[in-house]
Amino acid sequence: MNKALSGAQVLVTRPDHQAENLCSLIEQQGGVAVRFPTLQIVGLDKLASATNPLTKLSNVQWLIFTSVNAVNFALKAIGGKIAQLKTTQIAAIGKATARELESAGLQVSMTPKEGYDSEALLAMPQMQQVNGQGIVVVRGQGGREELANVLRGRGAYVDYWEVYKRVIPDVDSSGVIDLLEQDKLDAVIVTSFEALQNLVAMLGATHQQRLANVPLVVISERIRWLAAEMGFTRIAVAESPSDPAILDTVCALINECSRKRGIEWQN
Template sequence: MANLKGARILVTRPEHQAGKLSQLITEHGGEAVRFPALAIVEHEDSMGIQQKLANLDKFQWLVFISANAVNFAVKANGGKIRQLSTQRIAAIGSSTAQALQAVGLSVDVMPESSYNSEALLATAQMQHIDGQCFLIVRGMGGREELAEALRSRGAEVDYLEVYKRIIPRMDNSHLLALLATNTLAVVTATSAEVLQNLLVMVGIGARQQLLKIPLVVVSERIRCVAVELGFERIAVTEYPSDTAILETVATLCNRSIEWQN
């Protein structure tokens, strides 16, 4: 992988998830500028979460949307989740699967390529689910496409929301200085909400400078949101992993590409 040659890369992941990407950037000669544009906090209704997790008998499937969904569910439930022999567990991606395995839960289904709801729905196990009951463990206000698709296939779907996303309070002076001097090489973002929050956090005055900087996102869906928000140069990673983000960043820093947006 090419050397980043001192390029400053904006890392917008939540603080507790930014370490690996920041380390990779540093190891490859770049400077990671950490500016979390999203914070993940626990849901206030821990009693309600515990009650639902104590009554899992009606569900044939537990679907965990993210590692955060696993970790906050476990935290709210006193450090563990009971897995029944009649249940199967689905994980959206590898980090979610690893979080499940770390707390002693076995994973029955995980998409092999793209780590999103569409890829999970494409698996063989999700094709014939008429009459089965699903519990989707997620954060507040997540996407509805997965539940809608499962219901269209005859399944019953319920939610367990264990965390919420908020805009963190951050000192933006260093970021504004980098934008003003045009010394930020690439912006990275792993969700549409991060992009929306980031624009709010930099304010109207720096918005146009931010929109001109090359942006790396991890899905076509996020790219479409970025286009609507006004970002001018957007690259999509092959996978949503930190390594794939780094590879795309390195490409932007070491050779010119033809922008399609």
């Protein structure tokens, strides 16, 4: 029985601790998962940033968790003592974030049914009339400003609780460069624009054009647009950030590219 990714080499750029399931799915379909993390997630020192920001706002209506990492590192910062987080409503961006909160014993009051980004949360009815409300956004250092800017524009008082940072990992890129130079990479998966930027930086400017010709799978239209601006030409957007959805998109994109190559060879 032929498998969808028979022999295909797929570059997975997720942090090590978040890549295993996706890599396993790729391998189950006969592909080769090339693990090359372009982000490392590091908790911030308590002295630097993890003092509880809830004390800064006298009127906090919402805690917004932006990612699974935000949940995990926030819980670490408070030593797992979740009682103080139960005094306000909790919102989650993405179903995986909501599940992580619920598994920790926290009730999620709001998560977008469709969409997995700030824009999806901002479109929710509960986020329209926030004038005078206090909102804490739990996130990584240096994240997007769109969420806070829009909420402030609607009259909310927004504070950040930054509980982790993203750094470029110290990994050997020679193996990936070899695959690129031999045209043996069949697809690249990136789940954030920062991961894509780091990938380009880690492989070096001399390899950017060759990298840009490799089929690319992303998880949002925003990343697709930014990747196109960087010169990537074959980009597919997964229906959701879930591993099965990403796998389906990888399979479809590789098969489409293979079919087009076959037509070109016939001509």
